[in-house]
Amino acid sequence: xxxxxxxxxxxxxxxxxxxxxxxxxxxxxxxxxxxxxxxxxxxxxxxxxxxxxxxxxxxxxxxxxxxxxxxxxxxxxxxxxxxxxxxxxxxxxxxxxxxxxxxxxxxxxxxxxxxxxxxxxxxxxxxxxxxxxxxxxxxxxxxxxxxxxxxxxxx
Amino acid sequence: xxxxxxxxxxxxxxxxxxxxxxxxxxxxxxxxxxxxxxxxxxxxxxxxxxxxxxxxxxxxxxxxxxxxxxxxxxxxxxxxxxxxxxxxxxxxxxxxxxxxxxxxxxxxxxxxxxxxxxxxxxxxxxxxxxxxxxxxxxxxxxxxxxxxxxxxxxx
DNA sequence: ATTTTTGATGAAAACGATTTTCAATAAGGG
DNA sequence: CCCTTATTGAAAATCGTTTTCATCAAAAAT
Numbered sequence: 001x002x003x004x005x006x007x008x009x010x011x012x013x014x015x016x017x018x019x020x021x022x023x024x025x026x027x028x029x030x031x032x033x034x035x036x037x038x039x040x041x042x043x044x045x046x047x048x049x050x051x052x053x054x055x056x057x058x059x060x061x062x063x064x065x066x067x068x069x070x071x072x073x074x075x076x077x078x079x080x081x082x083x084x085x086x087x088x089x090x091x092x093x094x095x096x097x098x099x100x101x102x103x104x105x106x107x108x109x110x111x112x113x114x115x116x117x118x119x120x121x122x123x124x125x126x127x128x129x130x131x132x133x134x135x136x137x138x139x140x141x142x143x144x145x146x147x148x149x150x151x152x153x154x155x
Numbered sequence: 156x157x158x159x160x161x162x163x164x165x166x167x168x169x170x171x172x173x174x175x176x177x178x179x180x181x182x183x184x185x186x187x188x189x190x191x192x193x194x195x196x197x198x199x200x201x202x203x204x205x206x207x208x209x210x211x212x213x214x215x216x217x218x219x220x221x222x223x224x225x226x227x228x229x230x231x232x233x234x235x236x237x238x239x240x241x242x243x244x245x246x247x248x249x250x251x252x253x254x255x256x257x258x259x260x261x262x263x264x265x266x267x268x269x270x271x272x273x274x275x276x277x278x279x280x281x282x283x284x285x286x287x288x289x290x291x292x293x294x295x296x297x298x299x300x301x302x303x304x305x306x307x308x309x310x
Numbered sequence: 311a312t313t314t315t316t317g318a319t320g321a322a323a324a325c326g327a328t329t330t331t332c333a334a335t336a337a338g339g340g
Numbered sequence: 341c342c343c344t345t346a347t348t349g350a351a352a353a354t355c356g357t358t359t360t361c362a363t364c365a366a367a368a369a370t
Contacts, residue, residue, distance in 0.1 A: 079234070079236055081234055102286055102290060102292055102294075104292075105295070105296075111290055111292070113286060113289075113290070115285065115289065116281075116282045116285050116286065119278060119281070119282070120278065120282060123274060123275065123278045126271075126274070127271045127274070127275060127301075128301065130270065130271050131257055131268060131271065131301060134268075134270065135257060135266055135268070135305070135306070136305075136306040136309075137257055137259075137266070137301070137303055137304065137305055137306065138303045138304045138309050139257075139301045139302070139303040140260070140302060140303040140304070141260075141301070141302040141303065142299070142300065142301045142302065143298060143299070143300045143302070144297070144298070144299050145297065145298045146282075146283065146286060146292070146294045146296070146297045147294070147295060147296040147297065147298070148292055148293045148294040148295040148296065149292070149293040149295070150290070150291075150292055151290070151291040151292065154291075154293050
């Protein structure tokens with residue numbers, strides 16, 4: 001693999017080094033694609049994008065890198081029911097970046113929304129309390145998603 | 156396949172006949188397992204259960220039958236993120252049976268809840284309206300799920 | 311700068327859930 | 341009871357993802 005001095009954002013290189021891992025071109029490019037363009041990426045999509053700049057990359061490395069980045073809380077991984085996982089950049093801290101999703105069942109586009117979340121969170125807290133008590137369940141996470149047709153796919 | 160006269164609930168046999176399909180032992184048993192015991196069943200679990208009464212059934216047939224039943228709105232199909240789809244009986248009409256889920260991330264048990272839904276639905280309506288307007292999205296469905304540890308798995 | 315250590319890589323194979331193919335079987339109308 | 345055609349089981353194919361393993365390269369040791 002060709003060497004590129006100073007590749008990748010320093011914070012990321014540092015975070016890798018901190019846990020005994022190494023910065024590589026593949027990792028730089030995967031991070032670059034997902035963070036620069038935003039949105040929800042499948043492994044295959046990331047692979048195609050990275051490939052254009054670095055044709056010898058393998059799909060396997062993309063999978064491994066996405067998994068690594070998700071483990072480091074740099075990306076969040078989510079499955080929306082079309083059979084493949086998608087990864088999205090986490091902006092800021094994981095808790096600050098909380099949002100919910102709108103998923104188009106025709107083209108599989110995913111839209112983040114953050115506007116209506118406050119009321120939702122408030123209600124969720126109440127529901128969580130009720131559920132925890134009734135079912136003796138320790139709730140750690142939740143998912144709210146709306147499914148339907150995006151603007152383009154309605155026509 | 157051995158023949159059994161009058162097998163299966165008549166409403167189901169009728170519904171099948173109505174669209175040119177046939178009632179079979181496999182179909183009767185799949186329906187019987189999921190409806191009688193309730194809960195959320197994976198194909199493999201249904202297969203094991205049906206097999207006990209009817210050892211020559213194939214896993215493939217179970218998959219096909221579950222798919223058929225879901226298509227007829229007899230079962231609902233859902234994926235909870237453990238890599239396999241689960242099927243649940245729909246009681247009454249699909250809309251009357253609306254409920255949300257509590258999923259244990261340790262043992263994968265799924266609990267239905269219907270108690271706290273009213274407030275949730277009310278909020279969802281408001282959110283839906285806002286989202287539809289902002290993103291020109293035609294919302295047809297939603298998912299609300301809580302993840303955590305069930306009573307047993309907390310210990 | 312060179313060597314050494316060890317993490318990262320790509321290719322191919324393995325994987326698990328699900329679907330398809332296809333020849334054999336059986337449901338149910340005639 | 342026969343005939344048409346839906347249904348079945350077994351095996352193979354698919355799809356997304358993970359594992360294996362020998363090779364390569366990044367960072368550490370020299």
